[in-house]
Amino acid sequence: MKGHCILSHGFESGPDATKVTALAEAAERLGWSHERPDYTDLDAKREMGELGDVAARLERLLELAAECAAKGPLVLAGSSLGAWISGAASLRVPVRGLFLMAPPVAMQGALPLDAARVPTSIIHGWHDELIRAADVVDWARERDARLLLVDDSHRLSDHVAASAEAFAALLASL
Secondary structure, three states, X not given: OOOEEXXXXXXXXXXXXXXXXXXXXXXXXXXXXXXXXXXXXXXXXXXXXXXXXXXXXXXXXXXXXHHHHHHOOEEEEEEOHHHHHHHHHHOOOOOOEEEEEOOOOOOOXXXXXXOOXXXXXXXXXXXXXXXXXXXXXXXXXXXXXXXXXXXXXXXXXXXXXXXXXXXXXXXXXX
């Protein structure tokens, strides 16, 4: 294996969601191992906030990332809230790269998105109803990140294949 990917689904989604499944298939084709943690139990904890238990989501990812250190270079990928926790985790565990789909660069009740200065690739919808494309452009510019803006909404449902291709390009470049 070339390395290991942890693919984090978005809020009110799941580990078998279309986008993270497409990323998993792309990773496999390129010889990377992967896993898709399940955060649905934490998303259901509405008493912790509108987005469930975000802190516990991050801790679960950090524990998993620490366990995966022996599997080779680590790449974190995530969609929406999964992107936010991937960025946050990258500041605390060594990662080789980040792939962020519809990243919430500013999220109510949380610190702004921050991430390690590693090769980063982003896909975002021009018509994202939750996160302004202009804010993502600014965030990506500050980091010299690869950024693919597409004619889509927050869910990126019309660009699953484009997401997998962009992820594969990131993996191939590492």
